[in-house]
Amino acid sequence: MVMDNEAAMKAPVSFYGEEGRFKGIFSWIFSTNHKRIGIMYLVAILTFFSIGVILGILMRINLISPGKFISERTYNSLFTIHGVIQIFLFIIPGIPASLGNFFLPILIGSRDVAFPRINLMSWWFYMIGGAIVILSIFTGGGAPDTGWTFYAPYSIRTTANVSLALVGVIFLGFSSIFTGLNFITTIHRLRAPGMTFFRMPLFCWSLYATAWTQVLATPVLAITLLLIILERAFAIGFFEPTLGGDPILYEHMFWIYSHPAVYIMILPAMGIVTEIFPVFAKRTIFGYKAIAFSSLSIAFFGYLVWGHHMFTSGMSDTARVIFSLITFMVAVPTGVKVFNWIATLYKGSIQLDSPLIYSLTFIFLFSIAGLSGLIIGTLSLNLYLHGTYFIVGHFHYTMFGGAGFGFFAGLHYWYPKMTGRMYNEKTAKIAWLTIFIGFNILYFTMFILGLEGMPRRYFQYQPQFRTNHIISTVGSWILAAGLILMFGNFIRSLFRGEKAPMNPWGGKTLEWTIPSPPPAENFEKIPVIEHGPYKYE
Amino acid sequence: MTEKESQVQAIGPKAYIVVWLCLLALTATTVTVARLHLTAYAVIASIFIATAKAALVVTFFMHLRREPWILKIMLFLALLALTLIVLLTFSDVWIRYK
Ligand code: HEM
Numbered sequence: 001m002v003m004d005n006e007a008a009m010k011a012p013v014s015f016y017g018e019e020g021r022f023k024g025i026f027s028w029i030f031s032t033n034h035k036r037i038g039i040m041y042l043v044a045i046l047t048f049f050s051i052g053v054i055l056g057i058l059m060r061i062n063l064i065s066p067g068k069f070i071s072e073r074t075y076n077s078l079f080t081i082h083g084v085i086q087i088f089l090f091i092i093p094g095i096p097a098s099l100g101n102f103f104l105p106i107l108i109g110s111r112d113v114a115f116p117r118i119n120l121m122s123w124w125f126y127m128i129g130g131a132i133v134i135l136s137i138f139t140g141g142g143a144p145d146t147g148w149t150f151y152a153p154y155s156i157r158t159t160a161n162v163s164l165a166l167v168g169v170i171f172l173g174f175s176s177i178f179t180g181l182n183f184i185t186t187i188h189r190l191r192a193p194g195m196t197f198f199r200m201p202l203f204c205w206s207l208y209a210t211a212w213t214q215v216l217a218t219p220v221l222a223i224t225l226l227l228i229i230l231e232r233a234f235a236i237g238f239f240e241p242t243l244g245g246d247p248i249l250y251e252h253m254f255w256i257y258s259h260p261a262v263y264i265m266i267l268p269a270m271g272i273v274t275e276i277f278p279v280f281a282k283r284t285i286f287g288y289k290a291i292a293f294s295s296l297s298i299a300f301f302g303y304l305v306w307g308h309h310m311f312t313s314g315m316s317d318t319a320r321v322i323f324s325l326i327t328f329m330v331a332v333p334t335g336v337k338v339f340n341w342i343a344t345l346y347k348g349s350i351q352l353d354s355p356l357i358y359s360l361t362f363i364f365l366f367s368i369a370g371l372s373g374l375i376i377g378t379l380s381l382n383l384y385l386h387g388t389y390f391i392v393g394h395f396h397y398t399m400f401g402g403a404g405f406g407f408f409a410g411l412h413y414w415y416p417k418m419t420g421r422m423y424n425e426k427t428a429k430i431a432w433l434t435i436f437i438g439f440n441i442l443y444f445t446m447f448i449l450g451l452e453g454m455p456r457r458y459f460q461y462q463p464q465f466r467t468n469h470i471i472s473t474v475g476s477w478i479l480a481a482g483l484i485l486m487f488g489n490f491i492r493s494l495f496r497g498e499k500a501p502m503n504p505w506g507g508k509t510l511e512w513t514i515p516s517p518p519p520a521e522n523f524e525k526i527p528v529i530e531h532g533p534y535k536y537e
Numbered sequence: 538m539t540e541k542e543s544q545v546q547a548i549g550p551k552a553y554i555v556v557w558l559c560l561l562a563l564t565a566t567t568v569t570v571a572r573l574h575l576t577a578y579a580v581i582a583s584i585f586i587a588t589a590k591a592a593l594v595v596t597f598f599m600h601l602r603r604e605p606w607i608l609k610i611m612l613f614l615a616l617l618a619l620t621l622i623v624l625l626t627f628s629d630v631w632i633r634y635k
């Protein structure tokens with residue numbers, strides 16, 4: 001502690017106090033400092049997340065008693081906007097753009113990302129895209145009602161305001177591409193002396209694999225959505241069957257992006273928990289290279305399995321069998337990671353603080369997600385379960401239970417470094433318990449509903465599903481209470497929290513060698529790296 | 538990384554001109570192929586030619602030749618992924634419309 005205080009006194013001003021060209025709000029929205037951009041992204045992303053959660057809860061309220069609060073048409077728009085926000089505005093940019101922006105340069109011993117201005121532009125594109133999506137709810141022919149997947153031919157025929165929403169999503173796509181480009185270049189060019197690829201913290205490896213996916217897959221999304229816009233405007237006939245188009249081609253192109261996109265969501269979360277386990281078990285990571293390469297191979301094989309979303313769409317039988325087979329192969333590198341995490345904890349001296357609790361929850365929920373994924377990846381079972389609540393359960397476990405909880409783990413882990421304050425650990429644990437209970441009540445019920453045959457995207461249902469729907473809705477309230485507690489804790493601690501020391505958890509990576517919050521340029525002197533990132537023995 | 542980079546000599550103007558001529562020749566090939574009425578095979582031929590051109594541009598004009606091996610591998614993997622994606626999509630369309 002004494003050491004820390006001395007270091008803090010000598011340390012230069014933090015990036016919050018940095019004197020730039022602009023003052024006030026402009027010192028943020030025109031800043032090219034990766035930490036400010038990371039914070040701006042974080043605030044924006046969590047705001048959109050909250051909006052998405054509110055829409056989700058509205059849907060759940062409708063499902064207690066269909067028609068009492070919300071009309072059919074509104075329900076369709078609700079799940080569409082909920083899906084678009086949670087996917088494109090929350091979970092895809094989520095970890096890379098916020099925590100990744102803030103910590104990637106620090107973790108590899110650099111002063112900033114390779115292209116700071118492109119980084120700022122990426123944030124602007126994100127905000128513009130978000131604004132356009134929100135605008136599309138209130139203008140034109142009414143909020144989009146296609147589902148977040150914008151399937152043709154309905155997305156071409158509906159009178160709702162689809163084109164504008166698509167423009168917004170294309171902006172969001174470019175913002176994601178910029179982040180990816182920036183991270184690839186940063187990792188190749190700006191590593192500190194001695195920081196070889198195999199001495200990088202594993203979070204950087206996961207961001208690296210993610211970045212490649214962002215750069216390669218996102219353009220496919222942009223062009224696909226552009227084709228829908230053109231089709232709506234000029235009736236060209238790419239996807240519209242009455243004009244000779246092929247709607248299945250749309251599904252191919254959409255999922256060529258959107259399946260790899262689930263790895264954009266999950267890989268960074270895996271990276272975060274990989275940072276957390278060694279620190280809270282005080283052990284070197286088990287199987288460094290296996291984890292690093294499994295990130296790359298997940299990203300690679302992730303490109304080749306998109307067809308599992310189309311088993312019932314009328315794809316050829318040959319393609320269906322091939323896609324089902326490759327889907328099973330992606331489970332292997334994921335299993336490799338899980339075993340390595342567990343092996344890292346084995347015989348460690350465990351310190352059960354909230355970052356570790358969230359990471360363990362990540363493994364638990366993501367395992368349920370992955371195993372249910374194998375169920376629906378099986379061609380024969382998929383035919384039965386496709387389009388039911390089983391799918392809704394599965395992807396909420398993956399994206400929220402997996403990527404979302406990984407994000408929360410990272411927020412707790414790096415909160416002291418980002419803000420210079422500690423949050424209240426006890427409140428954090430209570431919030432975790434509430435979230436965990438609410439989450440499982442809300443979504444596990446959906447697996448059961450799905451097995452019983454409840455179709456997804458339905459406003460109304462048969463009476464036998466009523467009990468489970470009510471249970472699920474009650475779960476959503478518990479979950480919401482937990483989220484409020486968690487964010488309340490973060491916000492309160494900004495003002496009331498204890499001052500955070502330089503290294504509250506005993507971490508060994510570079511961010512813990514600089515003050516909390518870090519100075520504008522991160523390092524006074526760029527460190528020289530002599531060994532791997534998790535040196536505990 | 539740096540030691541090796543400086544050993545490789547710079548790409549001279551002569552190489553650039555040769556590459557440029559190759560690109561022109563390949564463009565001419567694309568046009569010729571398009572006129573042969575090969576139906577679906579024309580698509581495959583065009584993709585191959587375009588890939589060859591892109592490879593030339595990336596290797597020489599964009600200096601991939603002098604980059605560290607890891608970048609070469611990553612670009613190769615990216616290209617492989619895109620190839621497989623195109624193959625899978627095309628094969629499905631092909632089988633369905635046959
Ligand atoms: C408290 C939080 C949440 C609640 C209560 C909730 C609830 C729901 C409900 C009721 C549906 C519609 C089911 C249907 O009728 O088919 C849905 C769909 C969806 N949710 Fe959530 N959700 C929440 C959080 C999330 C998060 C965090 C994500 C992503 C990270 C997410 C992604 C999606 C997606 C992609 C859809 C599909 C939309 C579509 O069918 O087009 N949700 N959610």
Ligand SMILES: [Cu+2]
Nearest residue numbers: 259306308309
């Ligand atoms: Cu998928």
